[in-house]
Amino acid sequence: MPKQVNGPKRDPAIQNELNDSFKEEVKAFLSDEDKLHLLDDLTKVNPVTTTTVLKCLQARYTVDVFYTYAGCSLVAVNPFQPICRLYLPELMKEYHTALRPQELKPHIFAMAEQTYRNVESQIEPINQSIIVSGESGAGKTWTSRCLMKFYATVAASSTSPKGSETVERIEKRVLDSNPVMEAFGNACTLRNNNSSRFGKYIQLQLNRSQHLTSASIQTFLLEKTRVAYQAPRERNFHIFYQVCARLINLGISKVH
Numbered sequence: 001m002p003k004q005v006n007g008p009k010r011d012p013a014i015q016n017e018l019n020d021s022f023k024e025e026v027k028a029f030l031s032d033e034d035k036l037h038l039l040d041d042l043t044k045v046n047p048v049t050t051t052t053v054l055k056c057l058q059a060r061y062t063v064d065v066f067y068t069y070a071g072c073s074l075v076a077v078n079p080f081q082p083i084c085r086l087y088l089p090e091l092m093k094e095y096h097t098a099l100r101p102q103e104l105k106p107h108i109f110a111m112a113e114q115t116y117r118n119v120e121s122q123i124e125p126i127n128q129s130i131i132v133s134g135e136s137g138a139g140k141t142w143t144s145r146c147l148m149k150f151y152a153t154v155a156a157s158s159t160s161p162k163g164s165e166t167v168e169r170i171e172k173r174v175l176d177s178n179p180v181m182e183a184f185g186n187a188c189t190l191r192n193n194n195s196s197r198f199g200k201y202i203q204l205q206l207n208r209s210q211h212l213t214s215a216s217i218q219t220f221l222l223e224k225t226r227v228a229y230q231a232p233r234e235r236n237f238h239i240f241y242q243v244c245a246r247l248i249n250l251g252i253s254k255v256h
């Protein structure tokens with residue numbers, strides 16, 4: 001049988017030398033610690049290793065910078081505390097009116113605005129998607145809410161009061177549906193007190209004038225097994241505790 005060849009074999013001495021020079025490069029990059037937080041795009045990290053990327057994100061986190069580009073993606077680090085200045089309406093406006101939003105500081109509003117402009121340009125694909133992914137507790141729900149708020153602000157018709165009313169209504173409906181969906185689909189886990197145990201596909205529809213006209217939410221992959229079994233120190237879906245609390249309030253101690 002022919003042997004599988006995985007590229008040319010290197011002389012061990014050359015390989016060692018390369019390894020050493022690579023380690024030196026990593027060391028040199030990390031020695032410039034004071035400047036690490038200035039790297040607003042992970043594609044500028046050189047050499048790219050798990051350590052150099054994480055050190056860069058950590059340096060930015062230390063100076064309260066939570067967003068970093070990775071090419072055309074955005075990496076968001078959860079601050080685990082409210083940072084009001086990051087989500088002010090004025091900031092939304094700044095990103096919305098900027099000539100090149102991608103040249104401003106990395107932010108979820110920049111991604112939101114770029115997507116909005118891609119739709120506006122009418123160049124294929126006109127339908128745009130934003131994928132918010134990450135491990136449990138990373139901040140996906142938070143980020144989706146920020147996106148909704150952004151579009152509710154920028155995609156409201158400024159000329160027609162009826163148009164802004166429609167957007168307010170859509171935004172209110174979507175945001176008001178959250179407590180109901182979270183009651184049936186969220187639970188307290190070891191990682192997140194309000195963990196979504198299902199996926200969400202939110203669609204926002206714009207008309208030709210780029211104004212929000214409707215929205216829909218589809219849910220999928222609900223973790224149904226949680227109803228019958230919860231890992232130690234985790235809980236069932238919120239709705240069970242909410243029903244029990246209400247029954248206790250009403251003085252009902254038994255239900256059949």
Ligand SMILES: Nc1ncnc2c1ncn2[C@@H]1O[C@H](COP(=O)(O)OP(=O)(O)OP(=O)(O)O)[C@@H](O)[C@H]1O
Pocket residue numbers: 078079080081082083134135136137138139140141142143192194195196197
């Ligand atoms: N940018 C942020 N600023 C402030 N707090 C945040 C931010 N992002 C996330 N958080 C906080 O972190 C916690 C977890 O976030 P969130 O529920 O959005 O995570 P998730 O990725 O949706 O988790 P899961 O997959 O378990 O549902 C929340 O309590 C939220 O308040």
